[in-house]
Structures are given as structure tokens and as C-alpha cells.
Amino acid sequence: MTQDVEMKEQQPAPSNSVTSTSPSTFQHLKDIAALIETGAYTREARRIVKAIRWTIQLRKKLNASLLSSFLNFALVPGSEVHSRLSLYIPKEDEHDMEVDIATSATQAPTKHSVPELEIYCYLLILIFLIDEKRYNEAKACSSASIARVKNLNRRTTDVLASRLYFYYSLSYELTGDLAEIRGTLLALHRTATLRHDELGQETLLNLLLRNYLHYNLYDQAEKLRSKAPRFEAHSNQQFCRYLFYLGKIRTIQLEYTDAKESLLQAARKAPVSALGFRILCNKWAVIVRLLLGEIPERTVFMQKGMEKALRPYFELTNAVRIGDLELFKTVAEKFSSTFSSDRTNNLIVRLRHNVIRTGLRNISISYSRISLADIAKKLRLDSANPVADAESIVSKAIRDGAIDATLDHANGWMISKETGDIYSTNEPQIAFNSRIAFCLNMHNEAVRALRFPPNSHKEKESAEKRRERQQQEQELAKHIAEEDDDEF
Amino acid sequence: MDPKIREVSQIFERFKAAFVRKDFDTCNNLLSQLKVMLTAFKSLPPLFEETPNAVHELTLARDIYEHAVVLSVKIEDQDAFERDFFQLKPYYTDARGRIPPSPQEYPILGLNLLRLLVQNRIAEFHTELELLSPSALENPCIKHAVELEQSFMEGAYNRVLSARQTVPHETYVYFMDLLAKTVRDEIAGCSEKAYDSLSVNDAQKMLLFSSEKELHEYIKEEHPEWEIKNGFVFFQRAKESIPQKEIPSLQLINQTLSYARELERIV
Numbered sequence: 046m047t048q049d050v051e052m053k054e055q056q057p058a059p060s061n062s063v064t065s066t067s068p069s070t071f072q073h074l075k076d077i078a079a080l081i082e083t084g085a086y087t088r089e090a091r092r093i094v095k096a097i098r099w100t101i102q103l104r105k106k107l108n109a110s111l112l113s114s115f116l117n118f119a120l121v122p123g124s125e126v127h128s129r130l131s132l133y134i135p136k137e138d139e140h141d142m143e144v145d146i147a148t149s150a151t152q153a154p155t156k157h158s159v160p161e162l163e164i165y166c167y168l169l170i171l172i173f174l175i176d177e178k179r180y181n182e183a184k185a186c187s188s189a190s191i192a193r194v195k196n197l198n199r200r201t202t203d204v205l206a207s208r209l210y211f212y213y214s215l216s217y218e219l220t221g222d223l224a225e226i227r228g229t230l231l232a233l234h235r236t237a238t239l240r241h242d243e244l245g246q247e248t249l250l251n252l253l254l255r256n257y258l259h260y261n262l263y264d265q266a267e268k269l270r271s272k273a274p275r276f277e278a279h280s281n282q283q284f285c286r287y288l289f290y291l292g293k294i295r296t297i298q299l300e301y302t303d304a305k306e307s308l309l310q311a312a313r314k315a316p317v318s319a320l321g322f323r324i325l326c327n328k329w330a331v332i333v334r335l336l337l338g339e340i341p342e343r344t345v346f347m348q349k350g351m352e353k354a355l356r357p358y359f360e361l362t363n364a365v366r367i368g369d370l371e372l373f374k375t376v377a378e379k380f381s382s383t384f385s386s387d388r389t390n391n392l393i394v395r396l397r398h399n400v401i402r403t404g405l406r407n408i409s410i411s412y413s414r415i416s417l418a419d420i421a422k423k424l425r426l427d428s429a430n431p432v433a434d435a436e437s438i439v440s441k442a443i444r445d446g447a448i449d450a451t452l453d454h455a456n457g458w459m460i461s462k463e464t465g466d467i468y469s470t471n472e473p474q475i476a477f478n479s480r481i482a483f484c485l486n487m488h489n490e491a492v493r494a495l496r497f498p499p500n501s502h503k504e505k506e507s508a509e510k511r512r513e514r515q516q517q518e519q520e521l522a523k524h525i526a527e528e529d530d531d532e533f
Numbered sequence: 534m535d536p537k538i539r540e541v542s543q544i545f546e547r548f549k550a551a552f553v554r555k556d557f558d559t560c561n562n563l564l565s566q567l568k569v570m571l572t573a574f575k576s577l578p579p580l581f582e583e584t585p586n587a588v589h590e591l592t593l594a595r596d597i598y599e600h601a602v603v604l605s606v607k608i609e610d611q612d613a614f615e616r617d618f619f620q621l622k623p624y625y626t627d628a629r630g631r632i633p634p635s636p637q638e639y640p641i642l643g644l645n646l647l648r649l650l651v652q653n654r655i656a657e658f659h660t661e662l663e664l665l666s667p668s669a670l671e672n673p674c675i676k677h678a679v680e681l682e683q684s685f686m687e688g689a690y691n692r693v694l695s696a697r698q699t700v701p702h703e704t705y706v707y708f709m710d711l712l713a714k715t716v717r718d719e720i721a722g723c724s725e726k727a728y729d730s731l732s733v734n735d736a737q738k739m740l741l742f743s744s745e746k747e748l749h750e751y752i753k754e755e756h757p758e759w760e761i762k763n764g765f766v767f768f769q770r771a772k773e774s775i776p777q778k779e780i781p782s783l784q785l786i787n788q789t790l791s792y793a794r795e796l797e798r799i800v
Contacts, residue, residue, distance in 0.1 A: 261663040261664050263660045263663055264657075297659050297660055297663055298656040298659065298660060299655060299656050299659060300656075385667060391663060394683070395686075397687070398687045426689075428689070428691075428692060429695075430691055433691050434691055434692065437690045437720065438688040438689055439688075439727065440688065440720075440723040440724060440726070441687070441688025441723050442688065443723070444722060444723045444725075444726040450727075451727060451728065451729060452727045452728050453728075454732075455732070455735075481792065488795075488799060489795075
């Protein structure tokens with residue numbers, strides 16, 4: 046279950062931050078701080094998103110001295126936040142970075158107390174603590190940060206806050222205390238909804254679903270999910286997670302068709318680097334497809350980096366495909382530890398019935414008439430009264446449409462019906478229609494997903510025009526000012 | 534001892550006495566009283582306040598609700614069962630760390646699984662199943678319900694019926710009887726599709742009737758479209774799909790128009 050936690054932001058293509066190799070990591074952090082500040086002043090959340098993306102790139106390079114010098118740079122030394130955060134940083138090897146500390150002291154005499162920067166410092170320290178595996182301190186730090194974020198009502202902090210929520214939940218999950226924070230998360234979700242903080246809602250809803258599913262509380266999860274407001278997804282990562290959780294809930298509640306759709310979409314949309322998440326999606330998708338009576342293609346199991354993890358599921362598929370109950374039982378026993386750690390054991394128990402169905406289908410295709418006793422033997426039904434069992438199993442399969450046959454009770458045999466020419470029905474047309482609908486839908490969604498950077502159309506206007514416009518604006522401003530004066 | 538607890542315990546004792554006497558009306562009255570009194574305890578769900586008597590109160594309340602669930606089975610009231618079970622559930626899940634586990638826990642959980650099966654609420658059945666630990670699944674009461682569900686899904690109805698003899702707990706019998714009715718309807722539905730005709734004798738055996746008269750009554754009530762002739766039951770085969778000769782023109786026109794519209798949007 047913990048694999049998908051680490052679904053990081055996709056590394057952006059080498060941008061200016063990477064090409065400039067000379068500046069130190071500290072310089073990067075300062076750049077980020079500047080970016081956040083401009084973002085805060087201009088109220089552009091886009092800049093802050095960029096800042097976080099850069100931070101993730103720096104994640105591996107963070108160390109204690111670097112962080113303490115950054116804290117000195119970003120926060121007022123001696124202030125409450127500064128002293129609180131400094132507590133989390135171990136005091137060692139301070140000499141290494143002396144140069145940087147010295148420069149920062151001279152460079153930044155003007156102290157800025159933008160709340161965004163403060164939140165960012167919390168985030169940085171939190172990531173650092175989690176990477177250092179100091180989970181209890183991470184818990185304390187994240188709780189403090191959440192308390193601080195609650196009191197801020199600024200749209201520009203939303204992006205930072207949503208990351209904080211994520212690490213908050215992660216730190217509690219790592220220590221196994223997820224149940225504790227459920228109340229807080231629910232309260233935060235409510236606040237985010239009232240403030241129209243959609244990214245926060247998205248993140249918190251996912252964290253809550255994760256929280257519930259961690260304890261197998263599918264009922265509560267589904268109730269929350271169906272009542273929570275839905276809107277266009279803001280973050281691809283969050284949307285993938287949402288789809289995955291949705292797929293899981295639906296699988297448990299036997300809505301296999303919908304579950305398959307969500308799980309496959311989650312696997313497809315997830316970034317390539319999130320391998321663990323994609324493996325998990327694929328595992329569930331394989332089971333759901335088997336439960337639906339489909340046999341997943343071999344290529345599903347041959348995806349890069351997944352062969353080993355999907356091996357148990359491959360053998361399971363094989364057993365279902367052949368319709369051999371004995372083989373199915375052996376596979377289920379052989380990999381039972383894997384299945385129980387994936388928490389798919391109960392689903393695999395459900396599969397037994399599909400194995401029988403496939404076996405029966407094979408029999409009905411190969412024989413035009415077969416006695417029930419032979420069916421029982423072929424299916425290896427080991428019960429007190431195999432013939433009666435076989436009869437009722439076959440009759441249920443006929444009713445569910447799995448096989449096309451009739452039973453003759455007096456003679457005790459099953460007669461398969463000739464399969465008619467499918468092209469004389471409307472079936473092909475229906476299948477064709479559903480494919481066309483899928484393609485058209487795909488196109489429409491692609492069009493909708495296109496993103497246009499804000500103000501891009503304005504940059505095209507010529508210098509002359511811009512001057513003209515600015516002049517007009519100035520005049521307008523003057524007018525307004527004059528009008529204001531008049532009023533006094 | 535706290536006076537409130539003492540009062541509740543006393544009424545509960547009277548309830549248990551009436552329960553043994555099988556005086557279910559008195560039980561019901563006492564139970565409503567008890568439920569109202571339990572609301573005064575602050576240590577119970579959903580408040581879970583850490584009062585000095587918390588453990589005692591929780592255990593007592595759990596005991597009361599367990600009896601309430603069993604009572605609802607005895608008076609064969611499924612709605613009351615559902616209500617009482619949901620009130621009891623937090624004691625098994627959220628209060629797990631606070632009070633020692635109850636010996637009644639698995640029988641009651643198994644009973645609930647059985648109820649969901651009888652009411653054909655399979656999705657909820659599986660949702661409840663996910664909440665149980667692997668060791669709980671090994672418990673005979675739970676295992677019974679899980680195996681029933683499997684046989685039911687497979688269509689091995691004989692196994693479902695024979696399971697009645699092996700019930701792990703006497704309260705299960707009520708639901709097993711209900712299940713037998715559900716199974717009969719299932720078998721009737723399946724036979725209708727699977728057979729062209731059945732001799733009256735076989736049909737009677739298959740649908741678990743003890744006399745031919747019962748079969749006739751059942752057919753008259755549930756499946757009036759079945760025909761009884763010459764000692765055979767004929768199932769109407771109207772559901773057979775004849776290859777369609779007609780072209781669904783209206784549907785096709787609609788689809789083609791929608792393609793045209795979509796294509797126009799693309800070009």
C-alpha cells in the first residue's frame with residue numbers, strides 16, 4: 046500500500062535551473078524563495094507550483110547546515126517560527142557551509158515575512174525530516190504547520206498547503222497512526238470546501254480515502270466520496286490517485302465494469318516514473334478483468350519493470366484461462382503471502398466461481414452433448430453429490446448467459462446449442478458504435494485538456510500597441526483619480 | 534458503584550430473565566428503556582470520553598446491544614436487526630482497544646453476513662468481509678457465511694441447503710430458513726432458462742416441495758406463465774431470441790447524425 050505514496054511530481058524537462066550548474070544548492074533555494082515571494086505579491090499560484098517542482102529536484106541534496114542557513118535567510122532570526130523550526134535541525138558540521146552563511150547574512154538585511162515563505166520553510170523541514178526517517182519529529186512538525194495553515198486564508202498558499210497536507214498524512218502513516226488524524230483531515234476538507242480551495246479539496250479527499258481504505262473502511266470511503274463535491278481535476282497526480290481509490294471501492298462493491306474503467310485509466314494517466322503506483326493499478330485491474338470474465342493480454346504482464354511484481358497474477362490468470370480448479374488452488378496457495386500483502390486475498394476467493402465458468406464454457410464449446418457426470422468429473426467438483434451440483438451450476442451458468450445450452454434432466458445430459466452467425470445480429474454494429482464513441486470522446490477530452498498559459502495572447506501585440514494601451518490606461522487612471530478628488 | 538450503572542444493570546438483569554422466559558414483549562419494553570438510559574453515558578460512542586467507569590459502561594452497553602441483536606432474530610424482525618447491529622458495530626471496531634473482545638463478536642458478525650446474503654445485498658456483504666482479519670475468517674461462524682456465499686454464487690444450491698444442518702449457532706436457523714426461500718426462487722429462475730420441460734415429480738424434488746399441491750400453488754403464485762400438461766411442467770420459451778430481421782432505423786439515424794455532428798466539430 047505504501048508504494049504509491051511516492052508518486053512524485055514528474056521531473057520537468059531540463060530548464061534553466063538545471064542548465065546552470067555553477068550556483069550551489071543554496072543559491073537554488075534562494076531562487077525558489079524569490080519565486081515564491083513574487084508569486085505571493087502578484088497572486089500567481091503558477092509560480093508557486095513551479096517553486097515546488099524545483100524543490101522536489103533539490104530533495105536529495107538537502108542537509109542540515111543548508112537548511113539552517115536557509116532558515117536564517119528566509120525568516121527573521123529569533124522569531125517564533127524560526128526558533129521552532131531550528132529545533133528540528135541537528136547541530137553538526139556547521140563549518141562546511143560557513144561561506145554561505147556569511148554571504149546570506151550580508152545579503153539579506155531586509156527581512157520579509159511573507160506567510161508563503163514561512164509555510165514553505167515548514168514544508169522544506171518536513172520533507173527533510175521524512176527523508177531522514179525521523180518520523181516522530183516529522184509528525185510534530187507537520188501538526189504545527191497544519192495549525193499555522195489553518196489560520197491563513199490566502200489563495201496563494203493553497204498550493205503549498207496541499208503539499209503540506211500530503212506530508213502530514215504521510216508522516217502519520219509511516220508511524221502507523223493514520224486513524225488519529227482522520228478528524229483533522231475532515232475538518233481541513235470542510236474548510237477547503239468553504240474557501241473554494243479546489244486543489245486542497247482534491248488532495249484532502251484523496252488523503253481521507255486513503256485513510257479509510259488503509260483500515261478497509263470501504264463503506265465510509267464510498268459515502269464520503271459520493272457526497273464530496275466534484276470538479277475538474279487540477280492536478281494529474283491527485284486525479285490518478287482518486288481514480289485508483291475509486292476503482293478499489295467499486296471492486297469491493299462488485300461494480301466490476303466501472304472499476305475496470307477507473308483502474309485502467311489510473312494506470313494510463315500515472316506518470317512513467319511512478320512505477321509502484323502503476324504496478325498496483327495493474328494488479329487490481331488484472332483481478333477485476335478476471336472477475337469480469339475477461340482474460341488480460343500477455344502484454345499487460347510484460348510491461349517494463351513489472352514482470353516480476355506481476356508474476357503471481359500472471360500465473361493466476363493462466364489458471365483461470367484454462368479453467369482448472371486444481372491449478373487455481375495451487376497458485377492461490379503458492380502466492381498467498383503476496384496476495385495477502387496486496388490485500389487481494391478476498392478477491393481471489395471470489396475468482397473460484399469464474400474458474401468454474403471458464404471450464405464450463407470450454408466444455409460447452411467442445412461437446413455438443415455431454416453427461417452431467419462427465420462435467421462434474423472434468424470440473425473436478427469434489428462434493429457429496431457431484432451430479433446434482435453440476436446440474437445446478439450448469440443451469441445457473443445458462444441463466445447468467447455464460448453458456449448457450451439446454452439441460453435434459455431425464456437423461457442427465459447437457460446439449461449445447463449451435464452458435465448462430467453473430468453477423469446476422471446487431472451485435473457488430475453495437476460494438477462498432479461503442480468504439481466510435483470512445484474515439485470521439487477521447488478527442489473531445491484531449492481538446493478540453495489543452496492548456497493555454499494566461500496572457501499569452503497579449504504578448505503578440507506590438508510594442509507600439511502596448512505603448513498606446515498603457516497610455517490609455519494611464520489616462521483612465523488619471524480620470525479616476527480626478528473623480529476621486531472631486532468627491533472630497 | 535455509580536448509581537446510574539447500577540440502575541441499568543438491574544433493568545438489564547430483568548431483561549435477561551424475561552429473555553430466558555421467552556417473554557419477548559417485556560424484553561422489547563425493557564430494551565427501549567435501556568437504550569434511552571445508555572444515552573446518558575458519556576463514555577459510549579460517539580463521544581468516547583475517558584470517564585472513570587468507561588470500561589464498565591462500554592462492556593455493559595455492548596452486552597445490551599448484543600442481546601438486542603439476538604432478540605431481533607428471535608422476534609424475526611430484520612429491520613430491528615439492522616438497527617441494533619449498526620449500534621453495536623462501533624463497540625467491535627472503534628472500542629476494540631478499550632475493552633476486552635466479546636465471545637459473541639464472531640457469531641453476531643456471521644449472523645449479519647448471513648442477513649446480507651438473505652437480502653441479496655452482496656456488495657455490502659463483501660464490504661463487511663473486508664473489515665475482517667484473516668484470523669477472523671477462520672472462525673467457524675464467519676467461515677460458514679463465506680462458504681455459503683461462494684456456493685450461492687457458483688450455483689451449488691445443494692450445498693447451501695445442506696449447510697442448514699451444520700449451523701454453528703442456534704440463532705442462524707432463522708436466516709437459513711429464509712435463505713432456503715431465496716434459493717428456491719433462484720432455482721426456479723435457473724430451471725426456467727435451462728430446461729424445456731421437467732416432469733412434475735422432478736420439479737417438485739428440485740424446488741424442494743414436499744407435495745405436488747405445494748408445487749401447484751407455487752407455480753400459480755410466482756410463475757403463472759409455466760404450463761402443466763401430461764405430468765410435465767413446460768417452461769415458456771418466449772425469451773428465445775430470434776435473429777432480428779428488422780433494421781433499427783431510428784437508432785441508426787440518431788447515431789449517424791451524432792457522428793456527423795462530432796466530425797464537424799473536429800474539422
